[in-house]
Amino acid sequence: MPLFGKARPGQAATLIKRHTAFSRLWHWVNFACLIILLMSGLQIFNAHPALYWGKDSHFDSPALSIGAERDANGAWQGITRIGGYRFDTTGVLGISGPPDDLERRAFPAWATLPGPRWLSKGRQWHFLAGWIFAPMLTAYLFYLVISGQLKRRLLPRRDEWRHLGETIRDHVRLRFPRGEEARHYNLLQKLTYLLVLLGLLPLVVLTGLTMSPTMDAAWPWLLDAFGGRQSARTLHFICAIGLLAFFLVHLALVMVSGMFNNLRSMITGRYALHPELPPAQPHAPSSALPPQQEPRDD
Amino acid sequence: MTKPTDSGRRRFLTRSLMAGGATLLAGCDALTRSDAMSKLFDASSALTQQAQRLLASRQSLAREFTPADIAPTFRANGTTNPDEEDYRKLAEGGFRDWRLEIGGLVDKPQALSLDELKTMPARTQITRHDCVEGWSCIGQWKGVVLGDLLDRVGVRDQARFVVFHCADRYRGGDAYYESLDMLEAYHPQTQLAYALNGADLPIANGAPLRLRAERQLGYKMAKYVMRIELVESFTHIGRGRGGYWEDRGYNWWAGI
Incomplete structure (x- = not known):
């Protein structure tokens, strides 16, 4: 079971404190909020399942649309159009549900909150979760900067860029750092977390605010920043898909790089640092071995 | 451990x-x-x-656009052709017999014809209409600034909300109605529009008169307005939540 980062016999793992209490709290509150925001967001999207670019909606030329159409035999098909492309998405997008009770709806009932078509409640969930998510995000970003964690843990050091290729190769092979190397985020982790924390998350909040007519009156620069309300709506959707993609990759990597250890570090803060593997690893070809670990002083 | x-x-x-x-x-x-x-x-x-009232000042305006931004056809939503007999008769007569009644907590209740409204100072604005469903449409509206009309009838101090009673029963059910508080009612862009894109307001978009509350979502902007009532509270109207859609679970505050 190498998947769980099992300690080798005879080599004790050291427990280190990996995540502060506030980081852990933010992580789980944020996780719950994002699930609610995504599912209620899909419920809201279903009320008008099309995306546009610009100030308003050009109904005959959406950038994306999800609908149902009858095929040559008169049977319903779920059709998703992106730009000029047409995809048959029957069963998931456009038309879904049990075979004897197919429902015409953009996103299926299992993906939306509430399950049935219910725009008003979808909006209620979305804004309630938004009121927890956005202030928590703001607080967390301030915390990262003020506590110095942003600089210490997330901003890449210059020397790290030299190992970019190596880090990518190790990731592709699902070889994760051990020992001292595992004490810090590697470059790919740093870049991903920076993209999410300083890119996708603030952007999803701001594009969301741009859809509010009162916010557009209060902060007209929002409209200029995102090219109009409908562009903002499209960007909001793209950010949500980006966050979902991050979540899935994050989840997969958490599982393959020692799920139990990772989960514990995000619950209790403690993370087991496993000793580095001996240089002669029987199951890996010697040419694929990473170069000697450089000593780190921080 | x-x-x-x-x-x-x-x-x-x-x-x-x-x-x-x-x-x-x-x-x-x-x-x-x-x-x-x-x-x-x-x-x-x-x-x-x-929070939104704190961020958006009393006077902060919804963006106004250029004629080039106007959508070729303005999308109509909700009721697009009321079939109530009284309304049909008014429509057949070109709304000559239609009167906008203004009453409730006012000093001088009035009934104004469309021509009388058109002689009042008008405001023309090209604005974006945002539907709660998610789409937007840009159109040019011309109408009477609601604040001017309210000043004309003299709003009493107890009045806290302006209620708009409409001719249509959406899907044959309850009568459509909506409400604004005094702050939004007196916003300079809040108007009762009788023209869309330079022509008389079409029936699909609320003829003869519809509300424009440009910092709010579309469902706030009542169409087919027949009567305006100033009230201290709206709990006795409809199911008591301030509007047709509010009575069905939508928020009274439609700024988002």
Whole structure:
């Protein structure tokens, strides 16, 4: 079971404190909020399942649309159009549900909150979760900067860029750092977390605010920043898909790089640092071995 | 200290997470309907209203666009052709017999014809209409600034809301109505429009008169307005939540 980062016999793992209490709290509150925001967001999207670019909606030329159409035999098909492309998405997008009770709806009932078509409640969930998510995000970003964690843990050091290729190769092979190397985020982790924390998350909040007519009156620069309300709506959707993609990759990597250890570090803060593997690893070809670990002083 | 080799605990953890997820999904709809959540949702909406009122000043304007931005056809939503007999008769007569009644907590209740409204100072604005469903449409509106009309009838001090009573019964059900508070009613862009894109307001878009509240969502902007009533509270109207859609679970504060 190498998947769980099992300690080798005879080599004790050291427990280190990996995540502060506030980081852990933010992580789980944020996780719950994002699930609610995504599912209620899909419920809201279903009320008008099309995306546009610009100030308003050009109904005959959406950038994306999800609908149902009858095929040559008169049977319903779920059709998703992106730009000029047409995809048959029957069963998931456009038309879904049990075979004897197919429902015409953009996103299926299992993906939306509430399950049935219910725009008003979808909006209620979305804004309630938004009121927890956005202030928590703001607080967390301030915390990262003020506590110095942003600089210490997330901003890449210059020397790290030299190992970019190596880090990518190790990731592709699902070889994760051990020992001292595992004490810090590697470059790919740093870049991903920076993209999410300083890119996708603030952007999803701001594009969301741009859809509010009162916010557009209060902060007209929002409209200029995102090219109009409908562009903002499209960007909001793209950010949500980006966050979902991050979540899935994050989840997969958490599982393959020692799920139990990772989960514990995000619950209790403690993370087991496993000793580095001996240089002669029987199951890996010697040419694929990473170069000697450089000593780190921080 | 838990050992990472403890596979029993790992399995337990995985199963708990999965079972928790399933229960959560099943419980969500029940939770959505619960009184506790309703209270929480109302509190969240009140918070949104207060925050947005804090950020948007009394006078901060919705963006106005150029004639080039006007959509070729302005999308009509909700009722697009009221079939109530009284309304049909008025429409057949070109709304010559239509009168806008203004009453309730006012000093001088009035009934104004369309021509009388058109002689009042008008405002023309090219604005974006945002539907709660998510789409937007840009159109040019011309009409009477609501604040001017309210000054003309003399609003009494007790009045807190302006209620708009409409001719249509959406899907044959309850009469459509909407309400604004005094702050939004006196906003310089809040108007009763009788023209769209340079022509008389079409029936599909609310002829002869519809509300424009440009910092709010589309459902606030009542079409087929017949009567304006100034009230201290709207709890006695409809189901008491301030509007047709509000009575069906949508927020009274439609700034988001």
